[in-house]
Amino acid sequence: MSANNILNNPTDEQRNETLYKSLERYGRTDDYKNIVELLSPPPDILEFAEPKSMNNISIGIIGGGLSGLSAAYELRKLGAGITIFDAEASRIGGRVYTYYFDNSKHYYGELGPMRIPVSHATTWHYINLFNLNTQSLTSLLPNNFIYADHIRMRRDRSGRNIEEFLYHKYDLTPEERNTPWNELHSYATDTMLYSLTPHERSEILKIQPSYSEKYAEITKLSNRQVFKALKLSEGFVNLLTAVDPFEGATLNISHNKTMSGTYSQDFINVYRISNGMVNLPLSFINSLLSVNPKEADLNPDLLGNVTIKPGYIVEGISQSSDNYVNIHYIDPMGEQLSESFDFVICALPYPILRELELNPYFSNQKMQAIRELNYMDAQKTICLFNKRFWEEDTPYGRVNGGISSTDLVIQSIVYPTDHADCTNIHCSIQDPGVLTASYNIELDSTRLSNQNPHRRFELIVGDVEKVHGTPPGYINTLIDSSKTVHWNNEQWFRGAFAAGSPGQKVNFAYSMLLPEYNGKLFFAGDQISTKSGWMQGALQTGKWAANQVAMHVKQ
Numbered sequence: 001m002s003a004n005n006i007l008n009n010p011t012d013e014q015r016n017e018t019l020y021k022s023l024e025r026y027g028r029t030d031d032y033k034n035i036v037e038l039l040s041p042p043p044d045i046l047e048f049a050e051p052k053s054m055n056n057i058s059i060g061i062i063g064g065g066l067s068g069l070s071a072a073y074e075l076r077k078l079g080a081g082i083t084i085f086d087a088e089a090s091r092i093g094g095r096v097y098t099y100y101f102d103n104s105k106h107y108y109g110e111l112g113p114m115r116i117p118v119s120h121a122t123t124w125h126y127i128n129l130f131n132l133n134t135q136s137l138t139s140l141l142p143n144n145f146i147y148a149d150h151i152r153m154r155r156d157r158s159g160r161n162i163e164e165f166l167y168h169k170y171d172l173t174p175e176e177r178n179t180p181w182n183e184l185h186s187y188a189t190d191t192m193l194y195s196l197t198p199h200e201r202s203e204i205l206k207i208q209p210s211y212s213e214k215y216a217e218i219t220k221l222s223n224r225q226v227f228k229a230l231k232l233s234e235g236f237v238n239l240l241t242a243v244d245p246f247e248g249a250t251l252n253i254s255h256n257k258t259m260s261g262t263y264s265q266d267f268i269n270v271y272r273i274s275n276g277m278v279n280l281p282l283s284f285i286n287s288l289l290s291v292n293p294k295e296a297d298l299n300p301d302l303l304g305n306v307t308i309k310p311g312y313i314v315e316g317i318s319q320s321s322d323n324y325v326n327i328h329y330i331d332p333m334g335e336q337l338s339e340s341f342d343f344v345i346c347a348l349p350y351p352i353l354r355e356l357e358l359n360p361y362f363s364n365q366k367m368q369a370i371r372e373l374n375y376m377d378a379q380k381t382i383c384l385f386n387k388r389f390w391e392e393d394t395p396y397g398r399v400n401g402g403i404s405s406t407d408l409v410i411q412s413i414v415y416p417t418d419h420a421d422c423t424n425i426h427c428s429i430q431d432p433g434v435l436t437a438s439y440n441i442e443l444d445s446t447r448l449s450n451q452n453p454h455r456r457f458e459l460i461v462g463d464v465e466k467v468h469g470t471p472p473g474y475i476n477t478l479i480d481s482s483k484t485v486h487w488n489n490e491q492w493f494r495g496a497f498a499a500g501s502p503g504q505k506v507n508f509a510y511s512m513l514l515p516e517y518n519g520k521l522f523f524a525g526d527q528i529s530t531k532s533g534w535m536q537g538a539l540q541t542g543k544w545a546a547n548q549v550a551m552h553v554k555q
Contacts, residue, residue: 008134008136009133010134010271012121012124015119015121016036016118018118018269019035019036019118019119019269022269023265031263034198034201034205035119035264036121038202038205038206039122039264039531039540040121041121041122041125041540042122042543042544044074045078045546045547045550046077048550048554049550049551049554050078051077051078051298051299052078052079053079053550054079054304055078055304057080057342057553058080058081058083058340058341059072059341059342059343059344059549060085060325060339060343060345061084061085061345061347062085062327063086063346063524064085064088064094064308064310065093065095065538066093066096066280066535066538066539067094067347067538067539067541067545068086068094068345068347068542069281069288070538070543071347071542071543072284072306073287073288073546074542074543074547075304075549076304076306078304078550079302079304081305082305082307083306083307083339084307084308085309086309086310086311086312087311087312087314087352087491087492088310088492089332091278092282092285092310093278093280093281093282094281095487095496095497095538096113096277096278096280096281097111097278097485098111099111101384101434101481101483105275105276107384108275108276109382109435110272110276110277110380111382111483113534114272114277114414115266115267115271116270116271116535117264117265117269117270117271117534117536118269118270119264119265120264120266120535120536122536122540122543123536125539126283127273130295132274132279132280133273133274133275134271135274135418136270136271136420137272137401138269138401138417138420139400139402141400142400142403144402144403144415145405145406145467145468146161146162146243146404146405147405147406147407147466147467148166148242148406148407149166149169149407151169152466153165155404155405158180159180159185160181162181162239166239166242167181170238170239171233171235172233172235172236172239173236176232176233184236185244187230187232188226188230188232188240189258191226191230192259193259195218196214199212200212201215201263204259204264205263205264205530205531207505207509207529209510211506218255218259219255219500220506221502222253222255222501222502223251224252225255241407243405243407245405245412245440246412249376249440249441249443250376250441253374253376253499253500253502254500254502254503254504254505256500257500260530260531283295289306289308291303309331311331311332312329312332314348315328315329315330315356315357316328316356317346317357317359317521318359318360319359320340323518324340324342325340325343325517325520326339326340327339327340327341327344328357343520343522343553344521345523345546346523347525347542349375349493349494349527350369350495351375352492352493352494354370354371363511363514363516365508366511366512366514368507369504369508372504372508373500373504373508373512374499374500374501375495375496375498376495376497376499376533377442377443377445377449377488378440378441378442378497379441379444379445379449379484379486379487380438380439380484380485381438381439381456381457381460381482382434383435383437383481383482384479384480384481384482385435385478385480386478386479387429387432388419388431388432388433389474389478390435390468391433395469397468399415400419401415401419401420402415403415404467408467409444409447410448410459410464411444412438412439413438413464414436414439416435437460438464441496445486445488446488448460457482461476496533497526498532500532509528512527512528513528515548515552519552522549523541524538524542525537526538526541
């Protein structure tokens with residue numbers, strides 16, 4: 001594969017050109033301007049306040065993920081004194097979780113976010129700010145598998161293999177059986193999106209007090225309800241969930257989540273940060289702790305001081321009679337303490353915020369959202385192989401990049417793309433490689449993870465063997481090490497990402513954004529964004545929350 005076919009480190013112009021051409025293929029160039037505008041970073045904080053204007057202001061930030069870090073980065077420009085509390089003591093970055101198998105950090109996998117779409121402009125804003133390198137995850141000849149109903153086939157872009165090998169095994173209607181798979185799949189997942197006008201579609205990336213009637217009604221439907229409204233059979237639904245297990249895992253989620261991914265092309269033309277996604281939160285922290293950060297085009301004397309407190313467990317938030325916000329926490333020595341701040345930004349996932357002692361309670365609607373907002377479970381198991389069996393020139397190999405899907409409990413296998421372009425480097429199947437042997441969400445994630453580690457590992461390896469058709473026991477001999485994360489069981493997360501149930505955007509999204517405690521307590525985090533589960537949502541809301549604080553101080 002030629003280096004000319006893979007574009008690393010794209011400029012903003014190249015990203016936007018890629019996005020436009022992709023939308024053009026789907027007949028949606030009318031959406032281009034709205035997508036670019038709505039996913040772009042909020043204005044720079046210096047448009048709302050002057051440097052040093054918050055020189056005597058103290059700000060507490062609860063949560064050291066990307067939303068908290070981006071908020072701190074922006075507020076520091078105004079001279080604020082900032083304290084970040086993060087319960088996690090062993091690593092940084094929130095849900096961004098790069099795991100390195102070796103000290104040289106050459107072999108690694110992503111246990112959290114692993115993709116950056118070209119449309120997610122706020123993420124790219126910070127990637128460019130910190131001058132991070134990126135690599136395309138596109139592989140022109142991935143040659144992945146679909147393994148469903150004990151049948152193994154190569155994934156083909158036309159969908160003909162699904163028609164040939166699986167149509168007859170499912171109770172499809174005559175009309176469905178006579179419809180090509182790609183057309184049938186698009187009808188199921190895209191019809192509602194295309195039924196909206198460009199203006200109505202733009203509301204997918206907006207949070208506002210009310211929405212157009214047609215869009216609002218669609219968000220109140222689950223994916224399953226949409227399929228029923230389109231008069232698709234249960235046979236089709238069963239087939240869809242067999243070949244696309246993530247669709248199956250989200251049948252009861254609001255169709256808005258499906259429309260959002262399609263609208264801004266979230267799964268097309270995606271990238272990763274070179275040497276690990278964790279380099280983005282690391283860049284934030286290095287900048288925040290530097291007295292003269294190279295990223296800030298400001299006199300270092302104008303910048304505020306930042307204190308980061310890892311291992312500090314926040315237990316409560318309260319409002320004092322003198323209009324300060326108090327953060328109550330346990331320090332690493334187990335002592336219960338509290339600090340008062342002029343402003344606080346809370347960037348905690350709702351499953352954690354749900355347990356905090358709040359005095360007084362937030363608004364009724366926000367409290368209801370904290371109690372009810374749906375979170376999805378997820379599990380990832382990454383394995384370091386001493387040989388890339390998936391690249392071997394065998395019936396179970398010749399895979400390079402991409403994702404294989406299966407109706408087995410592991411749901412999907414994600415392949416590395418570091419051999420996608422071997423023009424300038426020597427690549428061999430004998431090279432070690434890191435494979436995401438299992439990435440699943442929702443019920444399968446819970447079922448697989450609630451096994452003892454030995455049995456879970458055996459199940460995963462067994463399923464990978466079935467998908468690839470390798471000789472029994474062959475794969476197991478090639479694994480040097482592995483790492484599993486089950487996000488429901490992660491102490492400071494207890495869920496992978498928010499995915500609203502039908503109607504939850506209309507009912508909760510706007511109230512989730514509003515400040516509390518007389519405009520002293522603000523909120524950030526991907527759960528209050530239109531891009532939950534993506535770094536874009538965390539970064540955009542962190543920058544937005546910082547601007548809200550700046551505007552409030554100026555008033």
